[in-house]
Amino acid sequence: MYQISDEVRRLTNNEKQQYSEQGYVKNLPVFSNDGVSELQELFEELSSRLPPDVDINKTNMWHKASKKFYDLCRTPQILDYVEDILGPNFVQWGGQFFYKEPHSGSVVPWHQDAQYWPLEPANAVTVWLAVYDCDEENGAMKVVSGSHKKGVNGFKHHKNDASHLVLDQEVSEDQIDKDKIVYMELKAGEISLHNDALLHGSDANNSNRKRCGITMRFSPTNVKGDLNEWPFFETQLARGEDTLKLNPIAQIPRGEATPIKRFCFSKDFENEW
Numbered sequence: 001m002y003q004i005s006d007e008v009r010r011l012t013n014n015e016k017q018q019y020s021e022q023g024y025v026k027n028l029p030v031f032s033n034d035g036v037s038e039l040q041e042l043f044e045e046l047s048s049r050l051p052p053d054v055d056i057n058k059t060n061m062w063h064k065a066s067k068k069f070y071d072l073c074r075t076p077q078i079l080d081y082v083e084d085i086l087g088p089n090f091v092q093w094g095g096q097f098f099y100k101e102p103h104s105g106s107v108v109p110w111h112q113d114a115q116y117w118p119l120e121p122a123n124a125v126t127v128w129l130a131v132y133d134c135d136e137e138n139g140a141m142k143v144v145s146g147s148h149k150k151g152v153n154g155f156k157h158h159k160n161d162a163s164h165l166v167l168d169q170e171v172s173e174d175q176i177d178k179d180k181i182v183y184m185e186l187k188a189g190e191i192s193l194h195n196d197a198l199l200h201g202s203d204a205n206n207s208n209r210k211r212c213g214i215t216m217r218f219s220p221t222n223v224k225g226d227l228n229e230w231p232f233f234e235t236q237l238a239r240g241e242d243t244l245k246l247n248p249i250a251q252i253p254r255g256e257a258t259p260i261k262r263f264c265f266s267k268d269f270e271n272e273w
């Protein structure tokens with residue numbers, strides 16, 4: 001269990017209102033300095049298990065593969081913040097790393113998550129946990145404040161397969177209201193939360209420092225994944241109860257497996273536990 005910051009708390013009413021009006025909140029304290037060291041060790045350990053030719057940004061499903069990653073996602077103080085947005089009953093269905101080594105030119109293009117995700121109704125909160133300090137210089141996430149209000153189809157995405165892009169669907173710069181851009185600068189051990197319709201992305205890492213975020217995707221239990229589009233969509237109860245049972249359930253990892261692909265079923269990892 002990672003050591004928790006003394007500053008940890010619940011969302012204030014102002015933060016709840018900010019989430020609703022601007023689509024994000026940031027600088028929520030979770031881990032202490034010792035907790036951050038443990039978190040960085042976890043990142044080093046899990047990333048070192050990948051074959052050299054596999055980019056960690058192209059792997060997903062760590063919450064289904066690794067017990068250590070799963071346990072991190074069950075940190076009660078993280079779930080408290082999510083509960084303050086989603087209410088008492090919610091599941092986790094995604095968990096991955098967004099890593100940029102020093103001077104990495106890799107870029108996350110402007111996008112809305114909900115445009116990628118076949119969820120009905122579209123309702124998901126992303127926790128972005130800073131493993132290292134992140135700021136504008138090292139490619140912190142940037143968001144367009146309030147853009148979620150335009151809804152899931154509010155911006156036109158086009159395909160771009162350029163190799164420096166971590167995702168292949170992007171929103172062109174001319175659709176971005178530059179005055180509303182906010183950099184999600186975070187201290188290591190802090191989290192931000194963002195709405196699935198919020199426009200966001202990130203620039204290259206122009207520093208000598210590592211930049212890494214762990215994302216955890218949570219939705220209330222009334223959200224159903226379209227298995228025709230995403231056959232691998234499975235949920236793990238994160239808090240409360242799931243009386244609706246709309247989705248296949250992922251097993252809780254019993255040991256340490258390593259996802260080397262973007263999409264996997266939990267049973268794909270069974271032999272490694």
Ligand SMILES: O=C(O)CCC(=O)C(=O)O
Nearest residue numbers: 098108141201202213215
């Ligand atoms: O870490 C980043 O730069 C982007 C993260 C992202 O796109 C997401 O969490 O949905």
